[in-house]
Amino acid sequence: MEVEALGIEEQIGEVGALLSEQQKKRGILIQALQQIQEDRGYLPEGVLQALSRHLNLSLSEIFSVASFYKMFRFTPRGEKVVKVCLGTACYVRGSKKVLDAIENAFDVKVSETTPDLALTLETVGCIGCCGLAPVTTVNDVVIGDLVGSRKVERFIRSLREE
Amino acid sequence: MNRLHSLHELAALRKELSAKEILSPGKKRMRVCCGTACRANHSLALVGGIREEAHNHDADIEVISTGCQGLCELGPVMTVEPPGYFYHKVTPERAGDIVARAVHDDKPVWDLLFRRSIGERPAFFISDVPFYVKQQRIALRHNGRIDPTDILQYIAVGGYKALEKALSSMLPEQVLNEVKAANLRGRGGAGFPAGIKWEHTRRAPGKVKLVIANGDEGDPGAFMDRSIMEGDPHSLLEGMTLCAYAIGAQKGLIYVRHEYPLAVKHLQIAIQQANELGLLGKNILGSGFDFSVQVREGAGAFVCGEATALVASLEGQRGFPNPRPPRLSEPGGGPWGYPANLNNIETFACVPSIIEKGATWFLKTGTTSSPGTKVFALTGKVKNTGLVEVPMGITLREIIYDIGGGIIGNKKFKAVQTGGPSGGCIPEQYLDLPIDFDSLEKIGSIMGSGGMVVMDEDTCIVDIAKYFLSFCQAESCGKCYPCRIGTYQMLQILEKITSGKGEEEDIEKLERLGTYVQNSALCGLGKSAPSPVLTTIKYFRDEYEEHIREKYCRAFVCQGLGQVSINAEICYQCKRCIDICPYEAIRESNEGFFYVDQVRCQRCKACFTVCPLGAIEIHELPVLYIDKELCYFCRNCINICRVDAIKETSTGFMIDLDVCKKCEDCFKVCPMGAIKYEKEVRLLKAGAAAPVTIPTWQEQPVGEITIDEIRREAEEKTCAVQKALTFIEEFIEGPMCGRCYPCSLGTEEAKIRLIRLSQHLGGASEDDIAALRRIADFMIEGSYCKKGRDTGRFLSELLSTAEEEFRLHVAGTCPRRECISSIEYVVNPDLCVACGACAVRCVYDAIEGRKGDPSEGVSPFEILRNVCVRCGDCVSVCPTGAIEVISRVREEVVPTE
Structure with a gap:
């Protein structure tokens, strides 16, 4: 995605009618960052520099916003992104064990990526499938009910495949 | 779609839609839940399957993929009209069954209907499912009924x-x-x-x-x-x-x-x-x-x-x-x-x-101060988790037990957390409180967005408070100090408490800090962040105190509290603890006992939960110190310590208590006894309610057994052979010294012959009686001491007074029925009424048969001769006297006396 091609008017939508030019540019910052990340998988510095010029915002301001929100990353991610839910319901039903098992199996810590870029391990607060607790997602596909070491083992084996 | 230009056009559109029979009653229609939870259970594949099957059957079925229908636990769920059957846990493979049933006879697919337990009638319609009975839907009125994308x-x-x-x-x-x-x-x-x-x-x-x-x-x-x-x-x-x-x-x-x-x-x-x-x-x-x-x-x-x-x-x-x-x-x-x-x-x-x-x-709905309904997300340790919309003023008990179906595994309810990390924990005493915005606020919690996490007795309240606080702490934006620093400090204190290092004033510190944060934080997040901690301190203070004073967590969640050890007197080495221990901390000692290796033990208490005897005990952590007066720096303790907890200082050796794992190895090797306990270690929790007394074999002090005692014991028997056998056996065990042959060899031979008679082994004969008589005579004449002569006399007397009995034994009958090896119990089929009393009584399962009336062809009971130990219990319970005692050798009834 070319940052320069980002249409400010279409991004800001109808609210734009109420806003000044700079407010509009500022207003689409988060959306723009989201789109860059969707495109590249993370926020490369070069792209952010281009964005800084395009939106007329200093790079430090962009970093300040991007580092505040949890979803933005400045490093590339693995092919499989495994998110373990540590929400209350999942926590109560033992999602910590699932997390430990994955950490041990792949020798990664939370929010780290394996050196071969195969897997990134993350945690989330709650993905709202508390009925299926404990839940993990692999590239946004929800896998629930990982109770018991046998199910966890099978899950880890499925992560290794392909 | 054409743009509607006026109100009339909207009304016209609505009329047109009803003419097209969209969502009109009476039409075949299936509503499949396609909420996120059901999607994770392949409900989209189910929808596809149903559409395909309907096409194959050429049936006009309206398939609607709806939003969340609420009962996420049992997903994917769906309803089938007419008449509105509610199916749960539907896998995509079942699409064929469902469509076929709907097309042909409108009967339900029985195994997909909801049943509370296998022995109960199914709930046919959504209104019969206990989860939905008490719900009233305003905010969720269309959820689960319409396709959200249309x-x-x-x-x-x-x-x-x-x-x-x-x-x-x-x-x-x-x-x-x-x-x-x-x-x-x-x-x-x-x-x-x-x-x-x-x-x-x-x-x-x-x-x-x-x-x-x-x-x-x-x-x-x-x-x-x-x-x-x-x-x-x-x-x-x-x-x-x-x-x-x-x-x-x-x-x-x-x-x-x-x-x-x-x-x-x-x-x-x-x-x-x-x-x-x-x-x-x-x-x-x-x-x-x-x-x-x-x-x-x-x-x-x-x-x-x-x-x-x-x-x-x-x-x-x-x-x-x-x-x-x-x-x-x-x-x-x-x-x-x-x-x-x-x-x-x-x-x-x-x-x-x-x-x-x-x-x-x-x-009309709800309470006066809070009208309407509220949607709660019921999760945690309840049987039915999911979304429920209930009128305000309902009690927590109704939500948890009637709608939620109670606690998983029927455990004890402990607390319910409402309002997410900003809310509070509500203890059991408020289960019957009608809930609305004000009542919840009064008891220190909030309605919040409606999260409701149920906790049972296996949940540690301090750990939960720590969890919620760590969530708020991690999510704190960092703008204002009270929230950024206050929550961090509170978390540190909780961390300290749950890892067994809590100090006396920590609870008060938490309360003070919590109140500061509540009063001075900038936004709602900060103001409410301490609530879970403050409410749990309010209602579960004793649990906090337990963690701090006794270093004990009653739910066994917090690691690092207490020292786990095995009581060797109770343990019978079943090895369950070794199998479950994830840290391989349970070891076998050279003496064959199991013990907990404190260096490896992480105090997860898994062994405690599996031990069937309650041999695993949790003690207060011991505090060891080195007495400098006694220590002469031999370095044994330093050499043996596996965690390098003993440090050399300029004034002597010291134990670093933060590093020390309390394995007590140094205590054992110190030649001077310089390593001492600061105080006695108290037992905090033992699995066994009362200490189990394990019988131990002890050598009895051997007193002199007199011939009179032996005689008394022998006289208790009724059968003459048994009398003689008991006397001889006791004599050999006790007073027989083995000095003279008539006694030592004679009694041994007598024992063998008596056993042969009593059990009818190898064809007992008249020779045995003659031999016994000879032995008795020899003993009377030839024994050195009175003991031997008395024994011979006793045997001789028996042989002369009860000669007939001895002879009967030779023939294979014990008239007193005491020599059990020679007799057998049988059921007389003519007398047996097949009442089954004997089979019930028999503790060895030696009696087989079927209860019933023998006149109707039910065969009488049978005694399995190899299993029967001839205890005679069955004879005492038989109402008709059908159980008879027969001689094993002669196979005829032994007459009773």
């Missing part, structure tokens, strides 16, 4: 009627007054009346105003807003439009959490369809009223659920909250300075019903 279905079930009513017959003030009269309180947390908020915004100067829907639902365990946005987005849009009409706003924004991609998709489809139909946009339904809505996605920050932080995020800033005033409803408060009205998703979803049916209708 505006026509929403209109067909009466959607946009409220907007029609408002635009045709109500002034903006009237709409506002209706909401005010209904006393609709904000469903997002604090419960501020929506009508008053609307009025503030309406009164604010300036022409430009905004409506914001807060869909940044970040509380762990809450998903009611998501289910509305995904399952019924038009209710939200209609509610927002009504609000905009009432307060005079032109633009609307929906701020949706980044984690809800499906909600964003459905909202965008809904907005586009509403725009096409002219229900949003310029000149809505020809009334001259303009209102447009757009969706903005969050980027994963919990604090953005707070109104001012949300505004900052909308503007493209960091999601920092701002001090109020200015409120959002005042100029300068909302995004870009425009006054804005912000409500929760659920609040907006309630508005259309209120306008359509009137405030008086709404006031």
Whole structure:
């Protein structure tokens, strides 16, 4: 995605009618960052520099916003992104064990990526499938009910495949 | 779709839809839940399967993929009309069965119906399922009934009627007054009346105003807003439009959490369809009223659920909250300075019903101070988890036990956490409290967004408080000190308590810090962050004290509390603890006992839970120190310590208590006894209620057994052979010294011959009796001492007085029935009435047969001769005397005396 091609008017939508030019540019910052990340998988510095010029915002301001929100990353991610839910319901039903098992199996810590870029391990607060607790997602596909070491083992084996 | 230009055209469209029989009763229709939870269980594949099967059968079936139907635990769920069967746990493979049943005979697929237990009748309809019985749906009224991606279905079930009513017959003030009269309180947390908020915004100067829907639902365990946005987005849009009409706003924004991609998709489809139909946009339904809505996605920050932080995020800033005033409803408060009205998703979803049916209708439900219903996300350790919408004023007990089905595994209820990380824990004593905004606030919790996490006795309350606080601490934006530093410090103290290093004043420190944070934090997140800790201290103070004083966690959750050890006197080495221990901390000692290696033990207490005897004990952690007066620096302790806890200092050796694992190895090797316990270690918890007494074999002190004692013992027997055998055996065991042959060899031979007689082994004969007589005579004459001579005399007397009995034994009969090896029990089939009393009585399962009336051909009972130990119990219970004793050798009945 070319940052320069980002249409400010279409991004800001109808609210734009109420806003000044700079407010509009500022207003689409988060959306723009989201789109860059969707495109590249993370926020490369070069792209952010281009964005800084395009939106007329200093790079430090962009970093300040991007580092505040949890979803933005400045490093590339693995092919499989495994998110373990540590929400209350999942926590109560033992999602910590699932997390430990994955950490041990792949020798990664939370929010780290394996050196071969195969897997990134993350945690989330709650993905709202508390009925299926404990839940993990692999590239946004929800896998629930990982109770018991046998199910966890099978899950880890499925992560290794392909 | 053609744009609707007037109210009449909307009414006409609705009429047209009913003519087309969209969602009309009587038609074959299947509603499959396609909420996020059911999607994870392949409900989309199920929908595809049903469509395909319906096509194959050439059947006209309307398949609707709906939003969340609530009972996520048993998903995917679906209903089949007619007549409305409710199926649960439907896998895609079952599509064929379901369609075939629906096409052919309208009978249910029996195994997919909900049953509370296998022995109960199934619930046919959704209204029969206990989970749904007490629910009343206002905010979720269309959830699970319509396809959220089709505006026509929403209109067909009466959607946009409220907007029609408002635009045709109500002034903006009237709409506002209706909401005010209904006393609709904000469903997002604090419960501020929506009508008053609307009025503030309406009164604010300036022409430009905004409506914001807060869909940044970040509380762990809450998903009611998501289910509305995904399952019924038009209710939200209609509610927002009504609000905009009432307060005079032109633009609307929906701020949706980044984690809800499906909600964003459905909202965008809904907005586009509403725009096409002219229900949003310029000149809505020809009334001259303009209102447009757009969706903005969050980027994963919990604090953005707070109104001012949300505004900052909308503007493209960091999601920092701002001090109020200015409120959002005042100029300068909302995004870009425009006054804005912000409500929760659920609040907006309630508005259309209120306008359509009137405030008086709404006031009929719920309590006086909090009318209406509330959606709760019921999760945690309850049997049925999912979304429930219940009228305000319902008790927690009804929600947890009637709707939720009780605690998993029928364990004991401990507490329920309401309101997510900002709420509090409610103990058992308030289970019967009718819940609404005010009653919950009174007991220190909040309604919050409606998360409800149920905890049972296996949940440690301190650990839960720590968990919620660590959530708030991690999500703290860091703008104000009380929240950023206060929550961190509180977390450190809790960390200290749960790892067994708690100190006496920690609870008071927590309370003081918590109150500071509550009073001085900038935003709602910070103000409510200490609530879980403060409420749990209020209601479960004893548990905190247990952690601090006794270093003991009653739920066995907190690691590092107490020292686990095995009581070798109780342990019988079943090895269950070794199998379960994840750290291989349970070892076998050289003496064959099991013990806990303290260096490896992580105090997870898994062994405690599996030990069947309760041999695992939890002690207070011992504190060891080195007595400098005694220590002569031999370094044995330093050499043996595996964790290098013993340090050399200029004044001597010292144990570093933070490093020390209390394995007591140094204690054992110190030659001087210089390593000492600071105080006696108390036992905190032993699994066995009372110490189990394990019988141990002890050598009896051998006193002199006299011949008289032996004689007395022998006389207790009735059978002469047994008398003689007992006497001889006891004599050999006790007083026999083995010095003279008549005694030593004679008794041995006598024993062998007597055993042969009593058990009829190897053909006992008259020779045996003759031999016994000879032995007796020899002993009387030839023994050195009186003991031997007495023995011979006893034997001789018996042989002469009970000669007949001895002879009977030779023939294979013990007339006293005491020599059990020679007899056998049999059932006399003529007398047996097959009552079964003997079989019940027999503890060796030696009697077989079937109860019944023998006259009807039921065969009598049989005694298995190899199993029977001839205890005689069956004889005593037999009512007809059918069990007879026969001689094993002669196979004839032994007469009783």
